[in-house]
Amino acid sequence: MTIENDEVVVIYFAICDHVLTEAGTSKQSLIGIYSGLVSQQFPMYSNLSVGVGIRLQSTRQRDITFSFTGPDGKRLFDSPPLPANWDNVKNSMEGSGFAALQIGVNVRSILFDQPGIYTAALYCDGNLLSTYPLAVQRG
Numbered sequence: 001m002t003i004e005n006d007e008v009v010v011i012y013f014a015i016c017d018h019v020l021t022e023a024g025t026s027k028q029s030l031i032g033i034y035s036g037l038v039s040q041q042f043p044m045y046s047n048l049s050v051g052v053g054i055r056l057q058s059t060r061q062r063d064i065t066f067s068f069t070g071p072d073g074k075r076l077f078d079s080p081p082l083p084a085n086w087d088n089v090k091n092s093m094e095g096s097g098f099a100a101l102q103i104g105v106n107v108r109s110i111l112f113d114q115p116g117i118y119t120a121a122l123y124c125d126g127n128l129l130s131t132y133p134l135a136v137q138r139g
Contacts (some may be wrong), residue, residue, distance in 0.1 A: 019104025071116025
């Protein structure tokens, strides 16, 4: 059971063409957010980026991961724990009582072997936080 002062809240979770993180400020820009892909043929391989923003209420380090599942329920990708700067989280918590953790990940060559709804899922310590559907269509 999560108590309020240990809460994790998803601010954003999106699939896009590219995630830019500004040096110095750590501001993120998500470029080309989309919810669908069209392909003339299958199988198709695609590169994608995942942008994640999470508000934390404690400095406890966590494993943030995501997975990608096909329309048949088959797991296509399971990430290792996503990179996070926990020193920045600790500094933010001391100053304001909460921290915003922003993560951008590039994923190469995801296999889309059939049309349908694919699902990206975001996890914290193995618990589902959010999902993001991606419609893949024949065009």
